[in-house]
Amino acid sequence: MLLTNGDIDHVAGLLSLREAQPFTLFATPAIHRVLRASSAFDVLAEDVVARRDVELGASFELVEGVTATIFPVPGKIALYLEKTEEAQTGALVTDIEGEQTIGVEIEAGGRRALYIPGCATMTNALRDRLAGADAVFFDGTLWRDDEMVQAGVGTKTGKRMGHMSMSGDEGSMAALAGLDIGRRIYVHINNTNPVLIDGSPERVTANRAGWEIAEDGMEIVL
Amino acid sequence: MLLTNGDIDHVAGLLSLREAQPFTLFATPAIHRVLRASSAFDVLAEDVVARRDVELGASFELVEGVTATIFPVPGKIALYLEKTEEAQTGALVTDIEGEQTIGVEIEAGGRRALYIPGCATMTNALRDRLAGADAVFFDGTLWRDDEMVQAGVGTKTGKRMGHMSMSGDEGSMAALAGLDIGRRIYVHINNTNPVLIDGSPERVTANRAGWEIAEDGMEIVL
Numbered sequence: 310m311l312l313t314n315g316d317i318d319h320v321a322g323l324l325s326l327r328e329a330q331p332f333t334l335f336a337t338p339a340i341h342r343v344l345r346a347s348s349a350f351d352v353l354a355e356d357v358v359a360r361r362d363v364e365l366g367a368s369f370e371l372v373e374g375v376t377a378t379i380f381p382v383p384g385k386i387a388l389y390l391e392k393t394e395e396a397q398t399g400a401l402v403t404d405i406e407g408e409q410t411i412g413v414e415i416e417a418g419g420r421r422a423l424y425i426p427g428c429a430t431m432t433n434a435l436r437d438r439l440a441g442a443d444a445v446f447f448d449g450t451l452w453r454d455d456e457m458v459q460a461g462v463g464t465k466t467g468k469r470m471g472h473m474s475m476s477g478d479e480g481s482m483a484a485l486a487g488l489d490i491g492r493r494i495y496v497h498i499n500n501t502n503p504v505l506i507d508g509s510p511e512r513v514t515a516n517r518a519g520w521e522i523a524e525d526g527m528e529i530v531l
Numbered sequence: 532m533l534l535t536n537g538d539i540d541h542v543a544g545l546l547s548l549r550e551a552q553p554f555t556l557f558a559t560p561a562i563h564r565v566l567r568a569s570s571a572f573d574v575l576a577e578d579v580v581a582r583r584d585v586e587l588g589a590s591f592e593l594v595e596g597v598t599a600t601i602f603p604v605p606g607k608i609a610l611y612l613e614k615t616e617e618a619q620t621g622a623l624v625t626d627i628e629g630e631q632t633i634g635v636e637i638e639a640g641g642r643r644a645l646y647i648p649g650c651a652t653m654t655n656a657l658r659d660r661l662a663g664a665d666a667v668f669f670d671g672t673l674w675r676d677d678e679m680v681q682a683g684v685g686t687k688t689g690k691r692m693g694h695m696s697m698s699g700d701e702g703s704m705a706a707l708a709g710l711d712i713g714r715r716i717y718v719h720i721n722n723t724n725p726v727l728i729d730g731s732p733e734r735v736t737a738n739r740a741g742w743e744i745a746e747d748g749m750e751i752v753l
Contacts, residue, residue: 317574321546324539327610329685347569351611352539388549389573463551 311363311377312336313411314427315343316387318497320350327352333359335369337379339408343387365408375417380438383429384410385471403471404429410471414438420531422446426497429471431484440488443531446523447485449495452476452502452511460501475504475515482518491531494521533585533593534558535601535633536649537565538609540719542572549574555581557591559601561630565609587630597639602660605651606632607693625693626651632693636660642753644668648719651693653706662710665753668745669707671717674698674724674733682723697726697737704740713753716743 310332312319320343326332334353336344341360344350353360363369363379371377383404386394395401412425412435422444428435439445450472457463467474474480475495485493495515498504503511504522512522532554534541542565548554556575558566563582566572575582585591585601593599605626608616617623634647634657644666650657661667672694679685689696696702697717707715717737720726725733726744734744 317546317549317571320571321543324543327539343570347571348565348611349539349542349569349571351614389570392573 310334311371311379311413312340312344313379313413313424314384314387315340315390315409317389319426320344323350323353326358329357331357333361335361335363335371335377337365337408337411338362340411343390343409365411371415375415378414378416379411380414381406381408382410382412382425382427382435383432383471384427385429403469412438420444422529422531424496427471428473428481429468430473430479431481436484436488439485439490441490443491444529445485445490445493446496447481447493448472449475449481449498449502449504449522451499452504453480456501457499462501475502475520476511482515482520486518490519492521492529493519494523494529496523498522532556533599533601533635534562535635535646536606536609537562537612537631539611541648542566545572545575548580551579553579555583557583557585557593557599559587559630559633560584562633565612565631587633593637597637600636600638601633602636603628603630604632604634604647604649604657605654605693606649607651625691634660642666644751644753646718649693650695650703651690652695652701653703658706658710661707661712663712665713666751667707667712667715668718669703669715670694671697671703671720671724671726671744673721674726675702678723679721684723697724697742698733704737704742708740712741714743714751715741716745716751718745720744 341362365379365381368376368378383406385403386409391401410427412423415422420443423439423442424446426448428448451467451474453476454467454474457465475482503509504515506512563584587601587603590598590600605628607625608631613623632649634645637644642665645661645664646668648670650670673689673696675698676689676696679687697704725731726737728734
């Protein structure tokens with residue numbers, strides 16, 4: 310198991326693997342600290358689940374024959390740590406690069422895939438890394454930045470949450486257009502995002518731009 | 532929302548109600564302390580979710596027209612706090628009565644129901660409380676004490692986990708036999724419990740003893 314973020318939607322599933330299921334939990338030291346700040350995650354007992362630190366830029370064997378390399382991605386710290394962050398630093402930064410939001414490059418059998426479920430903004434370094442990949446799984450949280458506000462389900466924009474949107478001049482479809490990528494697949498899709506609706510104009514637009522929309526149980530063969 | 536226990540299966544669902552869903556969270560001071568020891572639960576922001584302490588024995592209005600009274604039930608502390616408990620006290624007690632495992636008596640419209648999803652052993656006081664209830668929802672974790680060991684999915688007995696079994700001389704079917712109870716319904720059923728299998732001998736036995744087996748989406752009208 311490799312965590313790319315310490316926020317609830319990335320870590321709560323660990324609680325369903327509690328007690329007697331052995332596995333190795335890879336994460337940055339910062340994300341491991343987030344877990345340790347919640348005693349509930351102690352259900353992952355030390356003698357069953359090994360917690361291993363991975364440094365940014367490091368490559369390691371995720372499972373046999375599969376190499377993973379983690380790298381920082383613009384984002385923010387976990388929601389439930391925001392108050393502490395604001396108190397300590399005076400402000401909340403939503404597109405900082407650090408150990409709290411990471412991407413993963415996965416290599417096996419001569420193929421290369423990238424998994425980036427959260428990304429606040431595109432950088433040249435990230436674009437370079439994505440170029441030539443056999444598959445890219447990318448942050449598909451929102452279609453447009455004010456989507457949750459418009460839907461009346463929240464007051465936060467995508468930018469505030471540390472997510473770039475799919476559409477628009479600064480969106481991920483535009484940012485990755487023209488890059489040589491085998492398959493581009495949106496993941497981490499919010500329930501307000503209209504691409505979830507089969508046949509919606511937004512879904513059609515995303516598909517035409519070469520993007521697939523991930524779904525439960527999806528399996529990818531490269 | 533009323534918590535009767537601080538263990539993962541009782542509290543993890545709170546994480547799905549995060550951010551913007553307003554409600555009041557009732558619990559004993561001890562269970563509230565358990566939540567506060569996990570910063571992940573800070574997603575239930577203070578200005579949206581009010582956390583209210585309820586003392587053992589106290590009655591309060593759960594929702595309009597519905598009165599709840601909480602009382603201690605023999606049980607143990609949350610799994611992930613066991614090590615701390617053992618270190619502090621030298622031993623783990625699995626049938627202590629305190630603020631960590633509670634039952635709830637719910638009264639509305641002249642009807643009375645009891646909800647007791649975890650119970651390590653039957654006491655005379657508890658039996659007296661159950662007598663005459665219109666409905667009892669009771670700890671149905673295991674059919675027999677060594678069921679998880681026999682199934683090869685764990686090393687713990689029901690007793691070790693703070694749960695009395697359904698069957699046997701000391702089981703809950705025997706303990707409540709003969710009491711005047713409108714409906715008796717098992718809840719909190721472990722996935723090793725054969726009563727979950729429709730038509731199993733154990734299900735038939737439980738049904739013949741007057742017990743119903745709860746299922747997802749069940750609605751009760753008294």
